[in-house]
Amino acid sequence: MFLINGEPSDNIAVTNRGLHYGDGVFETLALLEKQPLCWTDHYQRLYRGCDRLGIDCPHEEILLSDIDCLPIHNGPLVLKVIITRGTGGRGYQPPPRGTDPCRIMGIYPWPDYPETYSRVGIRSRFCDTRLSRNPTLAGIKHLNRLEQVIARNEWQNDEITEGLMLDTEDQLIESTMCNLFLIDGDKIKTPDLKTSGIEGIVRKHILDLASEVSLSPVILNIQKQEIFTADEVFLCNSIIGIWPISEVDGQMLKSGPKTDEIRQLLKKNQIIVE
């Protein structure tokens, strides 16, 4: 079920610049008991992304009124919000500021991941596909996602749940769809995203709440091999919540109690669903 600029529709104009250039941004968020979780955070990232691309982000009230028109039930659902620069002619040059952007809202079923993913952990791999480094596009959730698509297409084996991605300078950044954390003693570390990666909403809340589980947050460059020496390693995003990583490329990782403490804390604060 989709709403395009507030109207139910399954189609968009073929001249939409989202199609031609990936000229837009998106958010994927959890709806629980008809409420979007962390709405303000998601709206702020959408707004920052639009601002970086020079798109006039629709007002928050317009998006919230769109959400009110969606057929939502109480159980968890996935909401995807896409804002593109709207329609345009041929050529990269954007239409003048003030031209109406296009807003697209889609509702998807809540994914039924095995419960073991959250409780025990997932098996993962290092992807061969690298993330580009470019401060112009780093951090925001724009629609140019071919690197993630190609990386996710590297494996078809269902036993591997996620792939970790390095940038072109061998820095560990994130997984195809999640942010990454390493716990080392009393430190909780996550990669610096100034040149690659998406600044996740759950990531932000973990950094903000870390002291409540007696951890000091650190944002820094992380190398591939640090995964194997960390006390605990986990992934997070707004839909999956938290998944410990139990194995990378066939090598077992350590596990511990802090990851579960963080999950409980995020649930208590209504950052994640489960």
Next chain:
Amino acid sequence: MFLINGEPSDNIAVTNRGLHYGDGVFETLALLEKQPLCWTDHYQRLYRGCDRLGIDCPHEEILLSDIDCLPIHNGPLVLKVIITRGTGGRGYQPPPRGTDPCRIMGIYPWPDYPETYSRVGIRSRFCDTRLSRNPTLAGIKHLNRLEQVIARNEWQNDEITEGLMLDTEDQLIESTMCNLFLIDGDKIKTPDLKTSGIEGIVRKHILDLASEVSLSPVILNIQKQEIFTADEVFLCNSIIGIWPISEVDGQMLKSGPKTDEIRQLLKKNQIIVE
């Protein structure tokens, strides 16, 4: 006027992966007297791009039969061909190989650039926006074009026709929509595109035909300042043909006869329209 999978339509499915991820490739080519110029080259690049992304490129005959259904007149027209991975659910993981890709054909009027652009040259600037370096995406004409969109949005002044782009390591790569050539003595130089940029069709033909105008083609890394010492500098693509660059950031460039010789040669070989 658009054809979607062979049927006239102005809309595509909102679930098209071209919209969600820029998951596809495109070509922009000249139609003259109802014939697509350099069709085989364009089809081969489309095929190579699809192959890199793991998309099953539609057969050449299918695309040619689509073109036959377009309302084409004798004068020059612009044809845009987009191939996306088709529709899909939420998530980066591509649907299995064999799932139908989506083919989109659009006809646009021939642009009426001032004749002085080809004869005298254009004024240009260096863009602040950099091109990412990533061999996975370099060379092919994929739909992730935000860097070009942001770069083209840097200036609104009509007196500047094109913007030159460096990659994140200060290598000169191309302009927002053209490949770049420098003539230096008996050499004709163009940037190496192994990590950034699009391998243009006109670029390929210039490299192939250079010896006919007594120039030796060289593909190499080029620095920003080399623009100012070259004997002649020009841009090329399938629609504009050849534009000498007469000025960059207010500084005049040298001009000479070779650029015009190359244009005549390309016209004679039906590589460009004018």
